[in-house]
Amino acid sequence: MNRTSGLTGFLLLGFPGPCSLQLLQAGALAAAYLAALVGNGLTITITSLDPGLHTPMYFFLRYLSLSDICLISAVVPKAVTNSVTRCHSISFLGCVAQVFLVPFSAFAELSLLTVMSMDRYAAICHPLHYEAIMSRDTCVQMATLSWLSSGFVCAIHTVSTFSFSYCGNRQIQQFFCDIPQLLAISCSHNMTAEVVLIFISAILDTGCFACIVVSYVFIFSTVRRIPSTAGRAKAYSTCLPHLAVVVLLLSTAFTAYLKPLLGSSSSTDLVLSVVYVVLPPTLNPIIYSLRNKAMKAGLEKELFSGKC
Secondary structure, eight states, X not given: OOSGGGOOEEEEOOSOSOHHXXXXXXXXXXXXXXXXXXXXXXXXXXXXXXXXXXXXXXXXHHHHHHHHHHHHHTTHHHHHHHHHHTOOEEEHHHHHHHHHHHHHHHHHHHHXXXXXXXXHHHHXXXXXXXXXXXXXXXHHHHHHHHHHHHHHHHHHHHHHHTTSOOOSOOEESSSSOOHHHHHHHOOOSOOHHHHHHHHHHHHHHHHHHHHHHHHHHHHHHHHTTOSOHHHHHHHHHHHHHHHHHHHHHHHHHHXXXXXXXXXXXXXXXXXXXXXXXXXXXXXXXXXXIITOHHHHHHHHHHHHHHHO
């Protein structure tokens, strides 16, 4: 197996430990996956069926939930299967799919979170012009641009990653096919292009984070002028969890992607990967949807209408 075309697959070493620990990890991942599917599935269903939730905020929430499902589904089912069966192999095409889908979903999610911060900025700082700023056409264009740009960037990453040669070592120090770990086992000598692409992506992500921070600086400045304590508390309870998810996603993803390139990998990388792949899809429905009064009302409406 001297070239990529001759590969039949890779070995995902995943988390080390005895069989009992592997089963415990598989159970935890399966529980998180089920929670993510139920939470995001409810968000998509309710925001699609309830006419009262056909607003820009819930429009972007629907696409965020789709990204979450795509992200966690690309990794967790295979990881759980490998832990239960103690067979750590993954096919070449399966590895290609993960290399594309994981960063694609993460980039799309970050783009949507950026757009959502702009939506909150328009709603809080320019309420009189909100409908004109966030028209339906604008929302569709923003969501489409987020998905298309993410797909374009990740397609380049995928083609670049598998253009390298992979020799005898097929063992990936991860529970899914990860670009930095694949670069670490490649026997190609010149990987400058892909490393540069990773750093460019990191710069773009930092730009999204800067846009989010600037939006929230203006939002918090406006919120401070709200005379009602209850009004300020409601605004903070909506915005702060959003900002916390962005910081969690970016900090763990940056560390997980850049650390293997800058130094030796360790079991810490596995934990960081779990945090940015599993936690956001699991927590987002709770933060954005299930604790939202309008979403709760929409859920009750659908449940009672179904009974009738």
